[in-house]
Amino acid sequence: MRLFYAPQSPYARKVLIVAQELGCSSDIEKVVAGAHPVQRNADLIALNPLGQIPALELADGSVLYDSRVICEYLDALCGGTLNAPTGPARWRALTEQALGDGMLAGALLARYETAARPAELQWPLWLEAQLAKSSSALEAIEKNAASLPGRIDIGTITIACALGYIDLRFPDFGWRSRFPGVAEWDAQFSTRPSLVATRPA
Ligand SMILES: N[C@@H](CCC(=O)N[C@@H](CS)C(=O)NCC(=O)O)C(=O)O
Incomplete structure (x- = not known):
């Protein structure tokens, strides 16, 4: 492949x-x-x-x-179950994947706004609104932060990738101080060998 x-x-x-x-x-x-x-x-x-x-x-x-x-x-x-744990855990993981992918979609649009769009066509309010999706998603994730530790599935993986991309492209976003429960989980989750090996330079 x-x-x-x-x-x-x-x-x-x-x-x-x-x-x-x-x-x-x-x-x-x-x-x-x-x-x-x-x-x-x-x-x-x-x-x-x-x-x-x-x-x-x-x-x-x-x-x-x-x-x-x-x-x-x-x-x-x-033969894994990362994508499809059974029962309610499946729907939780898939919904979290949708949330993490949505954070990424907004963050990529925000990135393209400055990296791909000519300066005279840029719209700062648009960029802010795309990143606001990550803030509101993180508010929801923070409320359920207690459910994150100990889980490795498509939901937790996608959320970690979204946070990693925000750190890479928007280092001043400041999500850790605003969402301490997610930050504590991410600090631990990010030490997994698969996350370390794929961390963007
Ligand atoms: N829904 C797609 C999104 C993929 C995506 O947006 N990839 C970006 C790079 S991270 C890309 O190819 N951007 C170029 C474009 O959108 O034309 C997925 O989950 O794979």
């Missing part, structure tokens, strides 16, 4: 963490692929018409995207 990814991509990081936690990361060859919302990458579009990473090419030439589908595929392939 070939994973098209970038070391700074939080969605690709999610896939890499899942693969490592499932013990199947050695089956995956990593291929760096540039993805940009405006300067679109024709090679990547040939694999994923959306031109986004991560994309996973299988041995038969078929390609899976996006991160949710790839994580579910790896879980099924390796």
